Amino acid sequence: MIKEKRQILIFALFALIILLVPLFLKGSYFLNVLVFIGINTLLAVALNLLLGYAGQISLGHAAFFGLGAYVSGILTTRFPVDPWLALLIAAMCAAALAFVIGFPILKLKGHYLAMATLGFGIIMYIFFNETVDWTGGPSGLSGIPNLRLGPLIFDNDRNNYYLIWMITLGVMLLSINLSQSRIGRALRAINDSEVAARVMGVNAHILKVQIFTVSAFISAIAGSLYAYTMTFISPTSFGFNFSVELLTMVIIGGLGSIYGSFLGAAILTMLPEFLRVFRDFDIVIYGLMLILITMFMPTGLIGGLETLFKIIIGKIKGSTARNA
Amino acid sequence: MLRVEGITQIFGGLTALENVSFSVAPRSITGIIGPNGAGKTTLFNIVTGLYTQTHGKVYLGEKNISFFEPEVLARLGLVRTFQNVELFGQMSVLENVMVGLHTKSKSGIFSCALKLPGQIKEEKMVREKARNWLEFTGLTDLADVAACNLPFGKGRLLEISRAMAVEPQIILMDEPAAGLNSRETAVLAELIRKIQDLGMTIVLVEHDMELVMDVCESIIVLNLGKKLAHGTPREIQENPAVIAAYLGED
Ligand SMILES: Nc1ncnc2c1ncn2[C@@H]1O[C@H](COP(=O)(O)OP(=O)(O)O)[C@@H](O)[C@H]1O
């Protein structure tokens, strides 16, 4: 119970900081980076539900992100569909697709699942590139409208920041709730020992399909928000490289930790800004980070920070005890 | 209660079980003994739906459960523990038992994410029941410890607590005393009787002869995949074939 209260407090603090940050940022450039950190956090949290909670890998998550972006983009540019409705339809499409392909592929384990999701990602990427009449192919799709809410138009960084972060914070809170519940425990149980979970009555396969579907739904929402923010999309944003980037965010942040996903997303979004020299080698850097973190910090940066925090607290307590 | 009929299991060229049949009376404690590699764990894997047998049938009461999935069997009241302790290592002791209560609750993914009132109530019930099972097995003090940090003997008790949380009709235990010292084994024997007193049926694979002879009402002997004998502890101890094939080996 005390733990639960502390969790609410931490989340409230986190949300408060996020919502106050724009007040201290005059220049719009960094706010723009924070908008993309918001989108990437949403994606990392979605992948974390699958990878960190249930322990099931996906090397093709960029495809759901792309599907969300393209369905919204196409519906709003080629048809007179309201952007909000398009966002909902896009998320439903991604969820339906995830449900259909999830049934067979989530029977696979380990490497086989990695290969199947990789294949899925590649097929979708080819699809975005080749269906030129719909997607615009490699030259992309432009003229996507901004979202509106009454008199509010989400065409500047400040408005986009609040829109995207409200949604991201909401999804973070729901994910935290989920982890402390019957379903969250069942997912973590599957991650630790699928056989034991099943013997306890957990329908592992159905649950994996469910969380895969939810994860795709959230990723597609992120995709739609991305399309409305950029007003232009092209396939390169949704390829294998980005799937690896998402995986890196989740793993370096910390598997199963929602704040870790934020940390991972923040670092990987800002990294290219700081390391412009490495521009074309970013995937090499991600690979290196993955190797180093899995070797030396298996619980991710969040886990590392927690350990550090505990050591410091311990030291402080130790010294006050000695002084007393 | 539980009946297996003509179970045969062939792995590639190896016949792990050959035409094994027996039945287990309700509320009894039945021991299954036999040297390593006799096929005891394989038999449990078949009964609990983890392996698909080559031939043969399994009945729970009157129900043919031959090809049921483990998660379905849990709902029908059949659970097990594992020879190589299979805990949810990253979760706390209490949470492990709460997973055992999965079939006793039904909140879906959305009511869990949204913390709907029904889910909060259910969560409270689950937590309370889980605490009761920890009290039953004497693990209350360790409720918040991560399962991977438990001493081995406590881990075995946690597996039993988790299985009990399913409120099964029948519980299969695969070598629950392996790796326990004599004091822990005595506690285990006491616990097994307490479980029987709750009206449950117990099937016990075990190498600790003292424990088996002490708690079991009926014993099945497996050797090289075949059933060698089935009888009371006394009958088994006096059975010449058993003595020759099994007890003589030690
Ligand atoms: N999944 C499997 N694949 C192949 N052989 C197996 C498998 N499981 C068990 N066996 C074999 O079946 C035989 C019986 O094993 P097991 O049931 O574990 O014996 P026990 O539990 O009585 O010690 C052994 O020879 C073992 O190697």
Ligand SMILES: [Mg+2]
């Ligand atoms: Mg065995």
